[in-house]
Amino acid sequence: MKAFLSLSVLFAVIRENIGKPTVFDLRKYPLVYVGDDITLACKGAAEPITWKINAVEQSNKNSIMIVMMVTPENNGKYTCQKNGEESDPFTLTVLVLEPHAQLSLPIGGAVITKGEARILTLQVDEDLEKWKCFAFRNNVGYMLPVTKKNKNMGTVYAELQDTERATFWCMKNKTNHRSNALTLKMTERLVMLEPPVAPVWRDETITLRCAVWGGAEVIQAEFYKDNVIVNKKRVQRDKYKITNATELNNGEYKCIATYKYSHISSAAATHTHESDPQELKVIGGPPVAVLGIDNKGSLQCSCKHCESVCKTYEWYYTDNSGTRTKLQEETKHEINLIVGGSYICRAACQDGFSRFSTPHVYQRPSYGVGVAVAVVLASILMLIIILVAFKCRRSAVNGTGQR
Incomplete structure (x- = not known):
């Protein structure tokens, strides 16, 4: 596996005291989502240095600043300073949304022993060909191969390689679309x-x-x-x-x-x-989509706490085999149920999505059974009508005889 040249070079010169200090995001996230870990580096300033967030001095004096599980409370301008010279601000903006793809750990936990590894699953909505995955270990990024399982799903082999922790994520070429990030930790x-x-x-x-x-x-x-x-x-x-x-x-x-x-x-x-x-x-995470059903049997998706930039909806269908498919033609808040299976939805926003709704399981009625039931009910009704008519006729005959 080959480290990014830009990250390697950057890390090599971080401690050099050359020129005006500069703040860099070592992970190179195109967009930052709530829950991400951020690693900022101060280039061109030897330790000790002074970090400031929104002009407030921090206790950290190292050339690296790690901000864990960011939220909008971490938004603002980050600067580093050495010998009275301060860097231009690095602006952090945290999106309270879900990213465009899901990276998950189907089997095993996030804490592993030395020498172990995990298989991560990448789920995307479009073709997997344009997606690449990465590992971030010891402040250096590495590209990882993706093993394709089908058009929308692949697996990634994730290992620590003697580091205490590593973060994994995936990105789509030439876009700002990325997956969530997962962190594995080592224990002895x-x-x-x-x-x-x-x-x-x-x-x-x-x-x-x-x-x-x-x-x-x-x-x-x-x-x-x-x-x-x-x-x-x-x-x-x-x-x-x-x-x-x-x-x-x-x-x-x-x-x-x-x-x-x-x-x-x-x-x-x-x-x-x-x-x-x-x-x-x-x-606090992204808002959650809510899935409901009206009196006509149609599914309706809503997101009460979504922002105004969340204008359309995405629908997903999972069949009995567990294969999830995006319903490409559906972008409105309402769909009609036709095929039996499990349905979920989410609100689509400018740079991400709401969280998925809870699933709705739809069982399509069996018309064969319905017809049989209708026939039985019709037969019972006919029998009742015959019995009532017979009883009325018998009463009429008895009444005539009495006269």
Whole structure:
């Protein structure tokens, strides 16, 4: 894998004290979305330097500034200064939207042991051919190959290569379209606390898992937040569940697992070890689309908290095999249900999207069964009519005889 020349050269000269200082975004994101990690570098200024955000001096004196999981609160002008000379401002603008593609981790957690790797899945709406993926390790970017599974989906082999953490994302050639970013972290311990891979949005449900390398059976796990044990009622053996997450749930979490390798031997010894601490940060995410159905059976998509630039909608259909397809012709807020399956929608905005709605599962009526039911009902109705007519006729005859 080949590092970007521009990033390598930039990193090599960061500590040089040549000319006016300049602030660069090392990750080279064309657009910054809520939840991204940002790495800024001060070129042309030897340490120690002075960083300012919106003219407020920061405690960081290094040539690198990392801003984790950005929100609009991080918006503003970033400058660095050395020997009284200050750089031009770098303006950070965070979009509270979802990016154009989804990078996900279908199997495994975001914390891995040394030498392990993960397979990431890239899902796009158009042809995958124009998309490339990247890794960001030790402040240097690397291009990664994408293995194509079908027209809209591919996989990426993600490894740390002896670094403690690395970030992965994908971009479409000659556009500002990109995917979300995923960060993998390394641990050298047998016990691992697995935090969510993606940023945690406010009001979501979070599940933290205490795992053990090698597939050991976790007999019992204790979870701690900022070194204080959490409510045991929310712990189910190796999992800790947080519902309706808020910023009050932010902090450093760890777990202590009691486990044994029972799949190797029924007489395996029991061990107890502790995980590395992992930071959990809950932030306000993009607005969520809402999917409803009217009295005519049509699906309607809306986004109450979307901005005015969100003027159209995107619809997706998932069949029984699990294949997701974008309904290219549908851009309005309403569609008619024709084919059975699962439907989701999102609002399309100028530089991104709202979050997806919850899915609506549609089961197309079986007309064969409907016809059969109609025939049975018609037969019952006919029988009732015959019986009523017979009874009326019999009553009339009896009445005539009495006279």
